[in-house]
Amino acid sequence: MSDGFTMTTGQGEMQGSAQGSAPDTALTEEEKKMAAEYARQIDLYDSGAVLQYGAGVQKKMADFSEKALENVRTKDLGEIGDLLSGVVTELRDFDEEETKGFFGFFKKSANKVTALKAKYEKAEANISKICETLEGYQRQLLKDAAILDKMYDQNLEYFKELSLYIAAGKKKLEDTRNVQLPDLVQKANSTGLPEDIQAAKDLEAMCERFEKKVHDLELTRMIAIQTAPQIRLVQNNDTQMVEKIQSTIVNTVPLWKSQMVLALGVEHSAQAAQAQREVTDMTNELLKKNAERLKMATIESARESERGIVDMETLKTTNEALISTLDEVMKIQQEGREKRRAAEEEIGRLEGDLKAKLLEIRK
Template identity: 35%
Template sequence: MQGIPVAGERVDELAAAIDLRDPSTILRFGAEAQNRAAAAADAMLGAARNQATGEAGEALSGLLTTLRGFDVTQLSEKPGLMGRLARLAGRGQTQAVAILQRYEGVRGQVEVIGDRLDTHRTRLLEDVERLERLYGATLEWFHALAEHIAAGEAVLARTDAEVIPAAERAAADPKDDLAPQKLRDLRAARDELDRRVHDLRLTRQVAMQSLPGLRLIQENDKALAAKIHSVLANTVPLWRTQLAQALAIQNMREASDAVRAATELTNQLLTANAETLRRGNAEARVELERGVFDLAAVQQANAALVATLEDSVRIAEEGRAARRQATQELAKAEAQIRRALSSANA
C-alpha cells in the first residue's frame, strides 16, 4: 500500500464483499468511492472557475487605480506663476475647493468599488470555508479509495497464493471436466479485479492531486480576501487622512497668504501715513518758523516807503518851483495889465 494508512476491519469488510465467482461484485467494487472522488474533482474545478476571484481582482485593481489617479500631494506643492496670477486676479476657485469637488466625485467611485470589494471578500471567505469542507471530504474519499485498493490487493494476493493454485490442481484432475473452465473464469475474474484495482489507483491519484489544488485555491482566496481587507481598512482611510492633511496644509497656506497680504497692507498704510505725516509736519513747521512778515516783504515795503518819501520831497520841491514860476509869471502879467491900463488912460 506504499505507506497509505488503512483500517484493518474496513479492509477486511471490503475484501469479503468481493466474490470472484460473481462478476458484478467486481464491477461494483470501489464504484461509490470512485464517484465521490470524481465529484470532488468536479467541485474543485468549479471552485477554480469561480468568477468571484477574477471580479475581486478587477475591482481591487480599479480601486487602486482610482486612488492613484487622485493625487492629493498636489496640495502640498506651491502654485505656479499662472496659479498665483489667477489667484491675485480673483479668477476661479481656490485649489482646495477644486480638490474637494474632485474628491466628492472620486469618493462616490471609491464607495461603490469598496462595497463591491466587501461583497467579494465575503464570497471569498465563504469559498474558503466551502473549500475546507471539500478538502475534508476529499481526504475522506482518498482514504476510502486507499481502503478499497488495500482490500483488492489483499484479495488478489490471496487469489494468487491460494485460490488459483487450488483451481490449477483441480483442473489437473481428469475426472472434473468443468475444472479447466472454472480455472479460466477464475483467472479472468482475477485479471478483471486487478484492472479494477488499477483504476482505483488512478482515481486515488486524481484525488491526491486535488488536495494541494484545493489548498492552493484556498490560499489564493484567503490572500485576496486579506488584501481586500487591508485596502479597505488601511489604504482607503490612509488616503482620506492624507487628503485631510493636505487640505489642512492648503488651508493653512491660504490663511498664511491672507495674513501676509494683511501684513503687507498694514506696512503700506504705516509707510504712507508716516510719509504723509512727514510732509504735513514739514509744511507746518515751515509755516510756524516763518515770521509775521517775510524779510523780503519788509524790504519791499521799506523800498516802497522810501520811494514814496522821495517822491513826496520831489513833488514838494517841484510844487515850490512851480509856485515860484507862477508867482513870477503872475507878476509879469500884472505888470502887463498895468501898462495896458496906463496906456489906455493916456
C-alpha cells in the same frame, strides 16, 4: 458503500496535501482489519459485483470534481483585481494635479481649497461605490473559503474510502493468486480435465480484470490526491484576495482620507498665515507712511512756527516797490511842474501876441 458490502472509513489524514505532497497511504490497524474483512466478501465470480466495485465512490469523485470546477469557474477574481486597481486609479487621478502629491496643491491659487474639496468629494464617492462592491465580494469569498474547507474534508473522506477499496482489492488479489489460483492450476494439471483447466484460466482472467479495476481506483485516488492541493490553492487565493480587500478598506482608504484632512488643515493654516502676513505687511506699510507724513507735517509746522508774520523778503520787496513808487511820483510831480511853467510862459507869449494884434487894429 453501495457495492453489496458495508465498509466505513476510519479517521485518516491526507498529509501535506496543501503543499501538493503525496498522502500517507498507510492504513491504521483498524482499517487493515476492515480491508481484510471486506476482501473476504468480494466474489470475483460475480462479474456484476466486480464491474461495480468502487463505482459508487468513483461516481461521487466525478460529481465532486465537477462541483469543484464549477466553484472555480464561477469565481471572477479578475474583476476583484480590477476593482482594487480602480481604487488606486481614483487616488492617482485625484493626486495628479501636482507631481509632488497632496501638498502640491498648495502651490495653486487662492481657490485651491475649494477645488481640493471638490476633487476629494468626487474621489470619495467613487471609492465608496467600489468599496461597497468589494465588501460584497469579500463576504462571498469568505463563504467560498468555508465551502472549500468542507470540500477538502469531503475529498479526504473519498480518498480514505478509495484507499480501503484498493487495499481490500489487493488483499483479495493476493489471496486469490497465492492460494485459490494455485490450487486450481494444480488440480487442472493433475486431472487434465478441460473444465478444470478452464476454471483455472477463468479465475486468472477474473484476477486480471479485477486488477485493472483496482488500478482504475488507484487512478481515481490519485485524482483525489491532486484535488487536495488544488482546493487549498484556490482557498489560498480567496484568502489572499480577502486580505487585500480588507487592507484596502481598513488601511488604504482611511489613510488617504486622514491625509486629506491633514492636507486641508495645512492649507487652511497656510492661508491663515498668508492672511496674517498680509495684515502685518499692511500694518508696517501704514506705519511707514504715517511716520513719513508725521515727519513732513512736523517739519512744516516747525518751519511755519519759526516764520515771522511777514517774511523779510516780502518786506524788502514791498519797501523797494514803495521807494520806486515814491521816485516815480516825485518824477511825475517834477515833470508836472516843468510842464506848468512852460505852459505859463506859452500863455504869456500868446497873451502878448494877442494884445499886440489888438493894438494894430485900433490904429
